[in-house]
Amino acid sequence: MSILVVGANHRTAPVALLERLALDGDGAAKLAAAVAESDNATESLVVSTCNRVEVYADVDRFHGSVEDISDLLAVLIGGCRVDVVPHLYVHYDDAAVAHLFALASGLDSMVVGESQILAQVRAALQRGQQYGSVGPVLNNAFQQALRVGKRGHAETDIDRAGPSVVAAALDRVAAQGIDVHGTKAVVIGAGAMASLAVTQLSRRGVAEVVVVNRTPDRASRLAGSVGGRAVAFHQLATELTAAGLVVSCTGAAGVVVHAEQLGGRLAAAAAAPGHPLAIIDLALPHDVDPTVAGSPGVAYVGLGTLAEDLAVGETTGDVARVREIVAEEVLAFLGARSSARVTPTVVALRSMATEVVDAELTRLLTRLPQLDAVTAAEVEQTVRRVAGKLLHAPTTRVKELTGQPDGMSYAEVLAELFSLRSGTVEAVSRVELDQQISPDRDWSAS
Numbered sequence: 001m002s003i004l005v006v007g008a009n010h011r012t013a014p015v016a017l018l019e020r021l022a023l024d025g026d027g028a029a030k031l032a033a034a035v036a037e038s039d040n041a042t043e044s045l046v047v048s049t050c051n052r053v054e055v056y057a058d059v060d061r062f063h064g065s066v067e068d069i070s071d072l073l074a075v076l077i078g079g080c081r082v083d084v085v086p087h088l089y090v091h092y093d094d095a096a097v098a099h100l101f102a103l104a105s106g107l108d109s110m111v112v113g114e115s116q117i118l119a120q121v122r123a124a125l126q127r128g129q130q131y132g133s134v135g136p137v138l139n140n141a142f143q144q145a146l147r148v149g150k151r152g153h154a155e156t157d158i159d160r161a162g163p164s165v166v167a168a169a170l171d172r173v174a175a176q177g178i179d180v181h182g183t184k185a186v187v188i189g190a191g192a193m194a195s196l197a198v199t200q201l202s203r204r205g206v207a208e209v210v211v212v213n214r215t216p217d218r219a220s221r222l223a224g225s226v227g228g229r230a231v232a233f234h235q236l237a238t239e240l241t242a243a244g245l246v247v248s249c250t251g252a253a254g255v256v257v258h259a260e261q262l263g264g265r266l267a268a269a270a271a272a273p274g275h276p277l278a279i280i281d282l283a284l285p286h287d288v289d290p291t292v293a294g295s296p297g298v299a300y301v302g303l304g305t306l307a308e309d310l311a312v313g314e315t316t317g318d319v320a321r322v323r324e325i326v327a328e329e330v331l332a333f334l335g336a337r338s339s340a341r342v343t344p345t346v347v348a349l350r351s352m353a354t355e356v357v358d359a360e361l362t363r364l365l366t367r368l369p370q371l372d373a374v375t376a377a378e379v380e381q382t383v384r385r386v387a388g389k390l391l392h393a394p395t396t397r398v399k400e401l402t403g404q405p406d407g408m409s410y411a412e413v414l415a416e417l418f419s420l421r422s423g424t425v426e427a428v429s430r431v432e433l434d435q436q437i438s439p440d441r442d443w444s445a446s
Contacts, residue, residue: 007054183244269297
């Protein structure tokens, strides 16, 4: 079995397609379950963010699995395979691991170095654990990816290589001549992106932060963290009338800010050049009626705008160092995975040797009943020591060789040379899998 990644992101697909591919938590879980239930995959999980949808799967056939996942993504957008395939990227086995580690480290984000992706990768893993689509293979890979991402942020200042998407959007607003300092900001949503938004707005000196969300408790907690106000969703239109900045980042399936809700504020912005309105739409699919973008006195920033010109931090030393860390960790992970694959063969070989030694000792002691207990024990110890020494060098060496990039066949050679029964090796493999870290473990604190 090998890891496969099939996905689309801001580099390969237009925002319009990404909006159609966007999934909430339940949708991501359902897609992962559908992939795991397909003929060629045993495990799956989905990473869905504001600028990407990626399907990870443990598969036994490459081409069949790519076709299965492509078909499921086509169904998701209500089209056929040709509508989505040109915008997909595919990574397999070693390349899939490298992509996952780079993703968790912030190297593949719209804004290089942003740390929010680490939480999103963790959420995807937890979702897969909760719904049972994740098994030992993806569990192990994603746990390691989270460690790699944390290591990159701990050992470098890659966080400063590029701001968060929210900060980048606010910079775009400032570049259009709008100063948000001292204005009223309305934040729609209460998730991770909204949390980043209120933090950034507080740092930039807005006069007031109003959080609007359909879940009052979440809105209250978020607003309270920066001394703001939380209001019910039905009060949105009222709050928009005096807003200088609107940041919308919900997980809604359709538009939540309609042109008519902004009617009075749009008229004021057009009539009074000194009172412009900044709108930042960071949702996928978009939250704000797109017709608003062309209104006089309105500075509009959406994901499409950011995707066109954001390439922050690509050449910094911190980014280069994180790339080195990812490369190191990928080699270590692949080496450990290769070594783990030979373990069942080594255990089976030692079990066979033990069986042979036991049989021969029984035969010897039966033929020589006159041996006293001390002598018999000495003979048994000597025979077992000889067998152990004969096996030590080849089993140690095969683990070393298998850990190398081109060493995947040594376990099979060892099994063939010693005529190990396939059933024995498979039985050991099943035990090894059972002893791995449970997919149900909560790694949110890791």
